[in-house]
Amino acid sequence: MLSATGPLLTVDAGERTTRETVIDDVLEATVGGRATATALAHERIPFDADPFGPENRAYLSTGPLQQSQMSFTGRMNMTGLSPLTDGLVSTNAGGYLSRNFVATGYSVLEVTGESDELLAIHVTDTGVEFEDVPELEGATVPETSDYMSDHHDLGPEHCIAIGPAGENLVRFASVMTFDSRAFGRGGLGAVLGSKNVKCVTFDGDVAPPLEIPNPPEMEIHREAAQSDDRMRRQGTTGGTEFINDNFSLPTRYFEGYEFEDAAAIGGDAVEEKKYTKGACSACAYACKLPTRDEATGVETEGPEFETVYAFGSLQGVGDIVDVMRANELCDTLGMDTISAGVTVAAYLASKGEFGNADLARELTEKIATREGVGDPLAEGVARCHDELGVEDYTVKGMEFAAHDGRVLHGQGLSYAVANRGADHMYASLLSLEYSGQLDPKGTVGKAETLVAEENHNAFRDTGIVCAFGDDYVTDERLETLFDADYAALMEVGARTVQLERHFNNQRGFDRDDDELPYEIPDLEDSITEYYDARGWSEDGLVPETALESLGPATDESGE
Template sequence: MYGNWGMLLRIDLSSGQMYDWHIDEETYRLFLGGSGLASRLFFQLKGHEAEPLSPDNPLIFLNGPASGTNFPGCSRVAICARSPLTNIWGESSMGGWFSRRLKGTGYDGIVFTGASPHPVYLLLDGDRAELRDASHLWGSDAFEAEEALIKEAGGGRAAVACIGPAGENLVRFASVVSGRGHLAARCGMGAVMGSKNLKGVVARGNAKCRIADEAAYEKAREAALRNISGSLFAEGLNLFGTAGGVDLSSAICDMPVKNWREAQWREGMEGLSGVKMADTILTARRSCYACPIACKRVVEVREGDYGMPGGPGPEYEGVGSLGFMLKIGDLNAVAKANALCNAYGMDAISTGGTLAYAIEAFREGLLDMGVTGGVVLDWGRPDQLIELIHRIARREGFGDELAEGCRALSWRYGGQEFAIHVKGMECPMHDPRALWSMALGYATSIRGGCHNRDTNLGLEMGMDDLSEIGFPRTRPYRSEGKAVMTVHSQAVASVCDAAVICVFAWKGAGSSLAMLRDMLNAVTGYGLTLDDLLEVGNRIWYQKRSICNLCGAGRSDDEVPRRIIHPHLEGEASEFLGALNPLIRVNNRLMGLIKSERLLAYVKSFHARVLLRNTFRTVNAAGKLLPRRAPRSRRAPVKGGEARTRGGVDFHSMLEEFYRLRELDENGHPGASVLERYGLGDVSRVLHASENPACCNRP
């Protein structure tokens, strides 16, 4: 076998027993690895029958076939289980060095079941596996725990994946942390670890799998590196991190503001952008294993109320959820809040989304100081944000309720119209009113509100291209073609997730499915075609979708909050996506024509000095040249609820078309014929033999 070891380590934490689990090559060929293969194993283990925080819920760490190689972007590891936040299939991934060290032990991954009677951690040193007592580390934050675990493992090549107090206290959106700034943040995988009394995993391996065709692999790798070196997208990530996208996102009103109420917040954009970060608190840039981009930020706040030592800086999503969503424009405060979320091991998106709901609920009179423990919740209160992060992680006072997420709060106190989640997971910082296909992607994502289980974001903006599989571009602010685009882009994203490749490295290398195919074939020797890869992606999507159905999700859960598909309550959206999309596409095409290294260096320098620092102005100037569209409908106030509107995103027509293309029945379940077509007959028999479970999106 090439690329994979063909073996997982399976551990029953209740008994402490461990054994090797051999996986046949055909299963790898059908599901590749990462969350794709994990979903298949989860189904075989009947994980859908287990409650999320019960010992029977399988917790799966899994690499991809190219993990451990030096191909750029193959430094991530998938962590999967039934989610305590959504109650359906949960998956997350993180970069850094843990994937490399885990693959180097001779295992492709680890499957945990059961629950230890006391806190433990797993030491995986080469082919030696040992469960060790972690009682002395219980209560320590993730940064402290990682430092201690590396020391106990003997230092050197050890890498750690661990939880902080949020995971120990079963905060439903607790994260798994590695390398201080690398988090498997979404879906509450840290809470699943906490429920098993598993403080962390230490991997210390350096072995490498065999590659099927070394020459073809080097050719694919060199092509990827060459594309990255000439990519303005990669250059922007290096200079300004993912927060460099704040200016662009704000220009097209893609960044949610004030719990999705407000169209645009220019002061926030100027105060929280990646450019501002680079000019003020940035001290270093860091990279994941074998990645030339170095998008990670190290920041330090040397003075003031939010002083903090050097540590991981906020990403785009952290800036959005902890800043824009709460109308906090102080970069130092947002950096401090983000660092606390990392140390506690807590998803910043869900933290910010839940707090935004709570603030609005308080202002609407649904919450009072008796509930909040005397705290007057309001927008623009960084001191309040810091305090509530502490309370959530420790489940103290009102923090105990906030730790359940915004859906649970809205079930108890009302205000479901402004609890912005899909299937229980707070939505990320991309607004479907700017990018219509995002509404359909959120509604039909296999893990709840998510922008990474498809490639719609890049396709709508013009960064990605599906023309190599015969898919034409769609028009901004139109529903036509968005359903078929989403079906194809979900398949592509499923392949990326199964390969566990970083989407930033993939985009920097050209967002090419052919490049991914060439790399995977060189590593594994499978000889996959583009059609084969799409078949793998669709097979994985249907496997995960069926798991969600078995967990209780159905058609009524494939919805998005009305607020995020109707015109904003405050301000007016720019609708400049029509200017941005061609700008990016023409830019990418011109960069591909440059052969002179000297000219390339000049263009990149100009891009860094001028364009990236003036993204907001550039997009606004280009947008004003567009033909004026008819004004969007205005909201009309109604008594006792969200405003009534006409217009907005044509969501339900997209959903109907999606259901037809995906061959989903009236319950939202895949039909037997489509499951059989993708070799999932056993899934079909279980799914269609079961009673239709209760909807997961209701109390």
């Protein structure tokens, strides 16, 4: 089976030391990306760790396909103990970082410890340097990128960075790359902030060799380049009006199911503001959305559908330029647009201020700096909803994505049992329910499909393949690319989900945490079906006998 290559690089920000560990047997068993990082996290993060403590670790990992030039592979994975959910979380981002990371020769970066000074870490193929950067305290993400470019001739495609939100330990702070691409969900920006790591740069000229079959690679690239589907033109916003008209676009902090101004913030509105094409590294699909409003000068990348929902319909805001402003603000400050937008919407609900885009932007800035009311809001909805007097629309502490489980019942089941909470990318039953392949109503009988989707997505984040490439990087092509049967690939995904769950079990997570803030049909019976399909107990616990040791490759001695 194809797998990533290269050692694990451990960087202790407090001690300012580094260590390389050969993890070839781990990579062979886990392929790369999310699966490798999850296996390492499970072995090396103490089960009782404080998410903001020096014992927590942040993993940045690549998959084997990042050593190729195939379309849909310009992405990387990040994994760590989430300050938002208190469990393991993995998230991935696109852009141009992956090839620069691979060129350093490493497969995984592990950051641990806690620096006394605000720190930049420079990783190259010849070593690691530490740089105190007190002048970057409070700097935005673009300001940090500009500093690295001016002082080290390394542009944003070489960097991961946090903004003020990460420094101030906002629980949904993002790690950013290329200024506008986010390792978004779960608050890993705050994990780097707790370690006083402002940014990490990557530069090298050691590209590990990769044998990849040329026919699938070139076919995928050609098909991506020739595609003329709406996704390329409008990103995920292309389905906004369809979802609003036929299913549900959550509106005014979940009070409504339909937004009257959906067309004004949907795909056509975004496409009208798109002024050029944008892509990720080596990708011919070019689905990114560089947008500009000539009248106001607002310029950003996006917004995608989740931001249109979180800072649009959920806040009662029907102006695409206001949503663009919010999108750019979150990217600049380093925050997940979903959690930030839902949290702001909760505040607007508490004050009867729906539609007040100026207040929404003011609150967003205050969250990033923890100024005034921004301080409790920076904790997220699960921790501030009582103070606001609103419903807690989260699962495991994570704010809901747009795809409404009150209407898409299979997706609701997915939110309930997902190890990282109400995240639509953990398993995409939503696409099957939107398309009619699954009846949106009811949950019984959907558990087996849910398990298959979770396993698929876990492997996709392991490879690493962009979610938008599913129609091009088919199951058959995955088998060819990774030189393995599809069932063997899915076993890697299943094991990843299992390790995440076992880690969370050790932190006290069980069936009581697999719940929703609303009722959908037969949820408890369907959760039991899901546990049965996974081989877990009725309490949602992974049996110890189901786990296999990964062996000495994760030993911190480096032996």
